Every structure is written in structure tokens, then in C-alpha cells.
Amino acid sequence: MFEKKMKLDALYEFYGKMLTDKQNEIMDLFCNMDYSLGEISELQGVSRQAIHDTIKRTEKVLDHYEVQLGLYARFQEKQEAFESILALLAQYEMTRDETCISQIKQIATDESEM
């Protein structure tokens, strides 16, 4: 559940600009401000169900962009490469094992060429 919300937040950050103003308004409250469905429903003066439906529909739109473009997945891959570099640096600082340095070089070379 938490992971699903995290992914929705990320997809909204990536593709939010493609949404309509109305979708954007509700997604901003839900994703950026972390308002509950009930709170958004009160703020917007519409039923909780209507808010739920809008979010579900918008989620599908955002998913569709990611299926088409796959840019979030590509971005995540980059983040993971930076995390691997950090882990290898920590290992190097403890062990002074030079293979850590060559592994970092390999990752940075591969990623800078993609």
C-alpha cells in the first residue's frame, strides 16, 4: 500500500504536467500535501467517492504515460546506480580494496553512456 502510494507520488511528479487542471488540483492535495480522501472531499465540496474515482482515473492516466515512455523506470535505474556507488565507496573506505574503485568506474562509465 505504502509502496503503491510512493509510486503514484513519483509518477505524478514525473507526468503531472500532462494532467488537466482539475486532476492536478486533486493529485496535488493527495500526493504533495498528503491529504486524505475525506479531507479532499470536504475541501472540494464533493463526495469522497467522487474524489476516489478521480484519483483512480488519474492513476491510470499516469500509468499509461509510464507504459508509453518508461522514463520513471529509467530514472530509478540511475538512482540505484548512485546508491551502488555509495555502497562501494563505503566498502572502499573500510577495506581500501581497489576493486571497489574499478567497480565504481564501471558503473559510472556504463551510466554516462546510456
Next chain:
Amino acid sequence: MFEKKMKLDALYEFYGKMLTDKQNEIMDLFCNMDYSLGEISELQGVSRQAIHDTIKRTEKVLDHYEVQLGLYARFQEKQEAFESILALLAQYEMTRDETCISQIKQIATDESEM
């Protein structure tokens, strides 16, 4: 000129899936296959001017996506960070200056959090 073509190639790689089949067909020949306008015009049996116009129009569509989403710019930033890491690694291997390691750590930390 060369840089402009490089950017167009990159934007096409990023947002090509959002184009129509016809635009895609021509952009694939132009960007991926590196065909000239004249060659595409012969292949498609339409005038060179028509191909030129289609490419110009498609360029605007791709530019529009980038203005909206800015994902290519974000991606480029990541690539540049990997290039900086490579440069710092090379410097470290020559000088064994530990500040290179801390700089790499800083870059990787900043980038993995974004």
C-alpha cells in the same frame, strides 16, 4: 547544427512514443537511421519539402513535451553527475587525494536523493 541534431535525436528517444505512426516512421529514418531529407523523400515518395515540414512540426511536438515535462534535462543532469564521478576517480587514481573520494560521495548522495 550537430548539437541541434543530437538534441532532436535525444528528444525523439525520450518522447517518440507520443508521436503518431507517420511522424514516428519519418523520425525513425531521420534520427535512428540517419537518412537525409532527400533519401527519406525518395523512400516515402513525397517531396523533400513535405519531409522537411513534417520533421519541423514533429520537432515542435517533441520540444513541447520537454517544456512540459523537462525529463530530458533531468536525465542529462544525471549523466553529467556520472561524468563528474569518472573525472574525480581518474584524479584520485593519479593523486590519491582523499578529497576526490568525499566529492564523489557528495555527488552520489545528492543524486540518489533527488
